[in-house]
Amino acid sequence: MHDMVDDISSLAPIEKQTLHDQVASQLRDLIIEGVLEPGSRIDETALVERLGVSRTPFREALRTLAAEGLVVIRPSKGSIVRKLGAGEVHSMLEVLAEIERLAGRLACERASDAEIAELLDIHDRMISLYRTRDRLPYYKLNQLFHSRVAAVSRNATLVEVQANIQSRLKRIRFVGNRKPEDWANAVADHEQMAAALRTRDGEALGEIMAVHLVRTWDRVKDSL
Amino acid sequence: MHDMVDDISSLAPIEKQTLHDQVASQLRDLIIEGVLEPGSRIDETALVERLGVSRTPFREALRTLAAEGLVVIRPSKGSIVRKLGAGEVHSMLEVLAEIERLAGRLACERASDAEIAELLDIHDRMISLYRTRDRLPYYKLNQLFHSRVAAVSRNATLVEVQANIQSRLKRIRFVGNRKPEDWANAVADHEQMAAALRTRDGEALGEIMAVHLVRTWDRVKDSL
DNA sequence: ATTTTGTATGTTGTATACAAAATTAAGGGC
DNA sequence: GCCCTTAATTTTGTATACAACATACAAAAT
Numbered sequence: 001m002h003d004m005v006d007d008i009s010s011l012a013p014i015e016k017q018t019l020h021d022q023v024a025s026q027l028r029d030l031i032i033e034g035v036l037e038p039g040s041r042i043d044e045t046a047l048v049e050r051l052g053v054s055r056t057p058f059r060e061a062l063r064t065l066a067a068e069g070l071v072v073i074r075p076s077k078g079s080i081v082r083k084l085g086a087g088e089v090h091s092m093l094e095v096l097a098e099i100e101r102l103a104g105r106l107a108c109e110r111a112s113d114a115e116i117a118e119l120l121d122i123h124d125r126m127i128s129l130y131r132t133r134d135r136l137p138y139y140k141l142n143q144l145f146h147s148r149v150a151a152v153s154r155n156a157t158l159v160e161v162q163a164n165i166q167s168r169l170k171r172i173r174f175v176g177n178r179k180p181e182d183w184a185n186a187v188a189d190h191e192q193m194a195a196a197l198r199t200r201d202g203e204a205l206g207e208i209m210a211v212h213l214v215r216t217w218d219r220v221k222d223s224l
Numbered sequence: 225m226h227d228m229v230d231d232i233s234s235l236a237p238i239e240k241q242t243l244h245d246q247v248a249s250q251l252r253d254l255i256i257e258g259v260l261e262p263g264s265r266i267d268e269t270a271l272v273e274r275l276g277v278s279r280t281p282f283r284e285a286l287r288t289l290a291a292e293g294l295v296v297i298r299p300s301k302g303s304i305v306r307k308l309g310a311g312e313v314h315s316m317l318e319v320l321a322e323i324e325r326l327a328g329r330l331a332c333e334r335a336s337d338a339e340i341a342e343l344l345d346i347h348d349r350m351i352s353l354y355r356t357r358d359r360l361p362y363y364k365l366n367q368l369f370h371s372r373v374a375a376v377s378r379n380a381t382l383v384e385v386q387a388n389i390q391s392r393l394k395r396i397r398f399v400g401n402r403k404p405e406d407w408a409n410a411v412a413d414h415e416q417m418a419a420a421l422r423t424r425d426g427e428a429l430g431e432i433m434a435v436h437l438v439r440t441w442d443r444v445k446d447s448l
Numbered sequence: 449a450t451t452t453t454g455t456a457t458g459t460t461g462t463a464t465a466c467a468a469a470a471t472t473a474a475g476g477g478c
Numbered sequence: 479g480c481c482c483t484t485a486a487t488t489t490t491g492t493a494t495a496c497a498a499c500a501t502a503c504a505a506a507a508t
Contacts, residue, residue, distance in 0.1 A: 020491085021299075044459075056492055056494090059460090064288075067287075075245075077459090077499095091379040094381070095323070095379065095382050095385060155318055156312060269488085278462055280461080280463065300469055301471095
């Protein structure tokens with residue numbers, strides 16, 4: 001049954017999803033969740049078969065993912081899931097740190113009170129998930145927190161760059177935080193973020209968000 | 225007639241450019257140079273005809289440029305050259321400022337003496353082009369300077385993000401610096417960059433590069 | 449036994465063909 | 479004249495077909 005619509009203004013144009021877009025987001029998920037392993041070949045014939053689409057939209061999707069840095073297309077030799085070396089991961093974290101520093105600063109300047117409250121709410125839920133050691137939900141909420149900080153900074157380019165680097169790193173970051181003390185340290189960082197948010201101290205928030213990513217590097221560097 | 229090859233080691237593997245890649249870089253040039261105007265529709269049939277390729281590699285190239293943010297593909301309604309609003313340009317400069325601040329800092333830490341010398345050489349050439357008011361060559365050398373700073377910072381992600389934002393802004397920035405005093409101010413900024421480079425003062429270089437971009441916004445904001 | 453050459457197979461790149469939209473043009477009523 | 483409806487035309491999305499290329503394997507030669 002459909003929900004009633006009281007107001008015509010709430011009617012958003014129904015999004016037309018092309019096959020290309022659907023394939024692209026499906027592949028993105030497969031890569032981020034690690035179903036398609038880094039370095040492994042992307043079997044066009046098999047996946048095309050499995051997804052029930054022709055090669056044309058599939059290959060267009062591959063181009064998109066290549067531009068996003070998730071796959072590498074080697075001319076005439078097939079595509080592989082991009083495998084990140086330690087150097088590349090480090091370079092991403094280095095850039096992401098400055099992006100998030102900016103995000104933190106702008107968020108405190110530009111977010112509404114309601115948006116700050118929303119961020120703090122996410123934070124609280126993270127803490128209770130930490131208490132019960134629910135790792136996967138914590139991880140997801142953590143991603144959401146960082147995305148939302150970017151969003152309320154009201155800078156579209158920042159959101160885009162953050163999302164892009166974030167998606168490339170997703171797999172790696174999930175592997176981190178395995179050691180209990182690592183997780184505890186990460187939570188401590190987040191408590192500082194919450195404190196900075198409450199006082200709208202942009203410099204402090206930016207600083208701790210940047211530091212948090214430097215520490216992320218320390219946490220994951222050995223598993224590369 | 226072919227040149228003689230004395231030595232087999234001088235034989236480099238012949239580069240195979242796919243049509244996709246060639247089309248993509250051609251289109252990029254057409255967009256950046258403004259031959260295809262922002263907001264205008266990209267006539268697939270006409271361009272395909274003109275480039276002498278089929279629609280398949282052409283459309284793949286469009287997907288790539290869409291992911292790069294140079295074109296917008298509206299499902300079933302054709303593609304247009306992305307038109308940047310004032311807000312978007314501002315958001316890009318805001319992010320680029322922090323990227324270049326990082327680049328300046330890392331360049332001073334990591335570049336070799338030869339690389340610093342190379343940057344200073346570019347700077348000197350820019351100054352002499354300024355003296356003779358050679359606007360286009362100055363502009364190109366300016367782009368090169370910023371790209372090279374990013375390159376010697378030895379951070380692949382930084383290079384990628386910088387190049388991406390830079391290419392989106394190329395058109396807009398060329399329009400700026402039209403007023404003589406604007407250009408003079410830009411040159412003054414660059415003198416400070418050179419000074420910081422000579423002493424390898426990363427913080428100072430980063431700061432002036434960031435400030436330079438804030439000033440760029442002041443220069444271009446009215447023409448949007 | 450090892451390298452080389454030829455052939456076969458599969459995979460990738462590009463072109464064409466077809467179907468579904470969307471845009472434009474044409475006609476008819478008011 | 480203008481607006482609406484409907485037909486014609488173009489444009490877009492997807493599938494298929496073909497060609498170019500790379501890889502794998504087998505046979506021949508060193």
